[in-house]
Amino acid sequence: MLESNSDLISIYDLNLSFLSLVKRVLLLNCDAAQQRFGISQEVTEILVNLSPTQISRLASSSQLLLRLRPQADAFVSRLACESKMESSSALNAGDTLFEIEF
Numbered sequence: 001m002l003e004s005n006s007d008l009i010s011i012y013d014l015n016l017s018f019l020s021l022v023k024r025v026l027l028l029n030c031d032a033a034q035q036r037f038g039i040s041q042e043v044t045e046i047l048v049n050l051s052p053t054q055i056s057r058l059a060s061s062s063q064l065l066l067r068l069r070p071q072a073d074a075f076v077s078r079l080a081c082e083s084k085m086e087s088s089s090a091l092n093a094g095d096t097l098f099e100i101e102f
Contacts, residue, residue, distance in 0.1 A: 015059035
């Protein structure tokens with residue numbers, strides 16, 4: 001299946017935003033970022049040393065570089081079924097729904 005140019009641009013934008021966020025969080029608190037995003041020490045070392053140009057090149061992949069974590073399914077289902085704000089309590093402050101996929 002061929003993706004349209006707008007799909008590829010959207011994938012690039014999402015990848016770039018996510019990689020930039022992950023690198024920023026890694027630089028602030030490496031251990032917490034590794035746990036939150038499911039990143040190994042090896043991937044951490046690669047990401048923190050990437051230049052902005054390299055991050056942009058990596059983001060230009062035609063595939064998403066992130067995926068929903070397995071526990072996100074229940075959370076997303078619950079959000080879809082309930083309109084109340086209390087449903088967001090199913091996710092702890094330090095948890096994320098996404099992790100990097102390489």
